[in-house]
Amino acid sequence: MIRTTRLTKRFGPTVALADIDLQIARGECLGLTGPNGGGRTTLLRILATLLRPSAGLVEIDGTDVVGHAHQVRSRLVYVGGEGPKGDGLGVREYLTFVADARRARGNTAVRPGVDDVLDRANLPADTSVDALSAGLRQRVALAAALLIAPAVMLLDDPFQSLDSAARGLFTEWLRETRDSGTTLVVAFNDGTPTKTLCHRVARLDRGRLISDSLVAPTELQGTPLAALGKGEA
C-alpha cells in the first residue's frame, strides 16, 4: 500500500529524514513516535504529497507520489496541526463542502452522511468554524477526514487538543475505519498511548528510523496485523 525506499529530506544543510525504508500494508495502522524534530511531520507531509522528497522513492498503491501527486491526493487525506480554514462557513457547510468536493473527484467511498458525522463527533452544526476552540476545530478536521473515508489517512498528532472523552470517541472511530480497510499513519508525541490503535510503532529520532516494532496482539484492540495479509505491502 505505502512504500518508501531510502527516503531522504533535507532543508538546506539540515537533514530532516535520512534513508527511511518503510512498508505499510492496506488496513494497517502505523504509529510514528519520537522526540520533537525527529521527522514525523516531515515524513507525513511527504506521504501526503505536501513536501517534495530530496531523494528516494515514495509509492502509494504503486504510484509514485512525486510524479503523480494529484492522482495520489484523491486516495488520501492529511490532518495536520493547521486546523480547518472555515472562511466564515459553519461546521455543517464546511463538512458539506469537503464531502461535495471529494465526491466530485469520484471518491465514491464517502460513506457516512454529514449529519451522521456531526452527530457522532458532537459538533455544533451552525457555528462558524473560525469561531470554534482549538479542540473543536481539531474535531472538525478529524470529522472531515472520516467523512471523506479515503484509502489512506495521515494524521499528525490528531489528539493534541482533544479532551479525554473526544480522544476516546475518535480512537474508537479510527479503529473502526482501520478495520474497514483504511491505512492509517499516525504521528504521536512521546508518551501518547498508541498501542490500542496501531499495529506497529516506528520511532524516529533526528531523521532516522530508530525502531520499528509490532504491538503485541494482547495490547491491540480490533483486527490484528496478522489478519491483514502483509503481502499487499
Add this chain to the structure above:
Amino acid sequence: MRAVVVRELVVIARRPALAMVTVTYVALLAGFVFAWEDGVPMPGGSNLYEQARLVQWGLLAVCLPWAAARCPALDRGDDLVLASALTALRPSSLLLAKAIALFAVLTLVAVAGLPVVIVAQQIAAVSTPQVLRDLVYLLGLPLLVSAVTLSWMVVVSGRLGAWLGASGSVGLVIVLLWRWRPVGLDVGLASALVGLTLAVWLASWSDRSLRYLADRNT
C-alpha cells in the same frame, strides 16, 4: 470544482462589503444621471448616455477591485496547497473556481446599474441594441478585475496589498486600452481578452508553483 464555486459564492455573499459597494456604485451612478441631467462637459461624451457610460466605467474601475479584494476567501501559498490536498483538486482548478465565483458576483454588481443606464438611454434616445451591446462589453471589466485581483491575492499577502495592486493594474490597463483602442476592439472586449489571458497564465503558474508547501523545516 462546483463545490468550490458554491463555497466561494457563499463566502462572498456573506461579506457586508458586497452590499456596500453595490449601493455606493448605483447611488453615485444614479446621482450623476439625475443630478446632472443636462450633462457636464466630459471628454468623449456626446450625450447623457455616453457620459453615464463613461462614469459607469470609472466607478466600476474603482469599486470592483475593492469588492474583489475584500470579499473572497483569502487563500495564497500554503493555504492553497493544503486546500488542494483536502479537495484533491489542482491549484489551477481551485483558482479557476474562485475566479468564476468572483466574476459572477462582480457581474451582478455591474449589472445592478442597468436601471440607471436605461434611464440615461431613454433621456438620450439611444437605441436598445446599442445598450445591449455596451452591456455585453461591460462584462469584460468584471472578468479583468477577477483575474487581476486573484493574481495579486496570490502574489502579495493581505487584502490591502491586493486591493492596491489590483486597483493600479486595472486602472492602468483600462487607461491604456482606452487610449490605444486596439484595432476593431471595444475596450470591454479587450479587457475580457486581457483577463482571460491572465487567468490562463495564473492557472498554469499555480500548477507549477503551488504543488508543495514552502520548503521549511517543521
